Amino acid sequence: MLGNWSLGDYWKRDAISWSYEFLNKELLLDSKRLWVTCFAGDSDAPRDTESASIWKSLGISDGRIFFYGKKDNWWGPAGETGPCGPDTEMFYDTTGFAHGKDCKPGDDCGRFFEIWNDVFMEYEKTKEGKFEPLKQKNVDTGMGVDRTTAVLSGLDDDYKVEDLWGNILSSIEEETKTKYKGNEKAHRIIADHVRAATFVISDGVIPSNKERGYVLRRLIRRATRYGRMLGKNEKFLTKIADATIETYKNTYPELSEKSDYIRQVLTEEEEKFLSTVSKGLRELEKLGELDGKKAFFLYESYGFPLELTEEIAKERGQKIDQKVFEKQFEKHRKLSRTASSGMFKGGLADHSEEVKKLHTVTHLLHTSLRKLLGEIVTQKGSNITVERLRFDFSYPKKLTDEELRKVESIINEQIKKDLPVSYEEKSLDFALKE
Structure with a gap:
């Protein structure tokens, strides 16, 4: 990810103009292939006609400007409360790759690559759920390096960028005895998640059930599950990590320096999950239709992250109520605190x-x-x-x-x-x- 920030300095016109200039003048992307989206507006914030007008002034026609709601063109807050705001997103039209002419930015047709977005943080979401103007307006932009590299290379799939993914995808084909073509989703998830896990572990994060450690655990376990879906029931993630290290070691030498440690962490976490995943999946089949309570049971008993159970439920056409899961989780946490009360005490047992x-x-x-x-x-x-x-x-x-x-x-x-x-x-x- 590439990006830049403005904290109370420049605003929409400068941010959008500079984004366009970089894409068109520096990267030499065809401006006629640039499409954009803006926030459609709702009861919390108005329609972002200002961003749309700026894009028009730069030569983006009405037919290449689309408006979407919060799901697509709004960022934040990171938690329940905090800074947030609308964004404008930039897409590159891959029409030359014949993905279909009737789709639009945001569709899954494959015609458009989202390569950049400019987030305009001008609101604060309060505990009461209100959106109040911030004292200063801030800009946060993010460009997808892999996607932009694919576009610059004339490719319609960022996983086809040989320098970034070639070794990694080849190692997945070798380990799972399956081809990328026809198994794109599974191969991409394994490649993306193991690459991310490799870097995260090198930065000192270890798998756990809290915060960053839980993100890492989810990455590893989801990659493991997709390996099983390809027929790989044994450990294999270290081989994919080796390919990742080989690909990026010249730019990130710490990957080579910590390679043994990275393999060790991956191996132990993969072993933990593999020891329970078969039982968990068998139990999951017995549970029938999944819900919040059953999702928590799988989490507590077999280490299934909620997101993994949600993904399985979605594949079945089912939906899990996260609030029910969270209620069960909080109930469990309170019981744990109650059970331990009086057993552990801060300070010394005596002062001898x-x-x-x-x-x-x-x-x-x-x-x-x-x-x-x-x-x-x-x-x-x-x-x-x-x-x-x-x-x-x-x-x-x-x-x-x-x-x-x-x-x-x-x-x-x-x-x-x-x-x-x-x-x-x-x-x-x-x-x-x-």
Whole structure:
């Protein structure tokens, strides 16, 4: 993705004019093949006639300007509340590839490639659901690098760009014993998701059920499912990751540097899912028509992300009520909190010298693990008594005996230094920053 921002500076006329100039003057795309869409307006915000007028002034005729609602021409907010606004989207007409003359931008006919959009964030969505004007107007643009490269190469499919996808798609064909032609959807999903996962893992994200880790988990598990749909029931994602690394290593050398680690994370997550996916799919068949409660059961029991169950439901012509799923999820979370109340307590169990020493050792242990294994190590909890300490941390694999010996050695070296020990009370946010 390529893009640029304006925070309270230029607005629609400059943003649209510069987008057009870059596409037409710098990339030399035929202006007669550029089509655009704008926001149609609703009870929250007016029709974006301003953007349409600017496009007309640049030579885009009425017949190549379309208006759509929030589903297609609105961005945000990222959560329930926050900045948001209409956008205008730019499409390239691939008429030369004979995909049909009757479709329009936004259709699935394959004639049009969306290559860029300019988002005009001028509203704030409040908790009450109102859309109020922001104090300053902002622009956020995004151009699809793969799609634009395909257009510049005279291709009608960005997965046909050999330099970007050739090795990756070939590895999928080899591993699944299937051809790209006739299996485009599955091959594209596997290629896209494994490429994304490879980069995300190299940036230090590991699969989990929260935030970025959950996005990564969903990518890996969806790719695994599509592999199974192609008949691949064994692990294979590391081979696709190897092809990704080979393709991008010259531009992103960190991929090669972390290749062993990337393979390790992918292998372990794929193994986890494969160990339950067969049972989960069999159970899914028994469940009949899927709904929110059944989707949560699959999530809780077999690790099926909601999005994966929704996709299966859609293939069956069914729809899952997300609100029911979320209600079940919240109920489960409350029960978990209730069950653990009174069992775990912050601070020390007592303040004897033995406990104080072991508490200090937990900090030494955490630091030693991060020094040896990297900042990917994250503390998840600890428990200390007069007899022993327990330290819980996240790391994608079991430590080897040699790694355990090294951690022990680092800790003992620090203890032998007999350094002064002190304690300070700080907020969690402040402590994490330090």
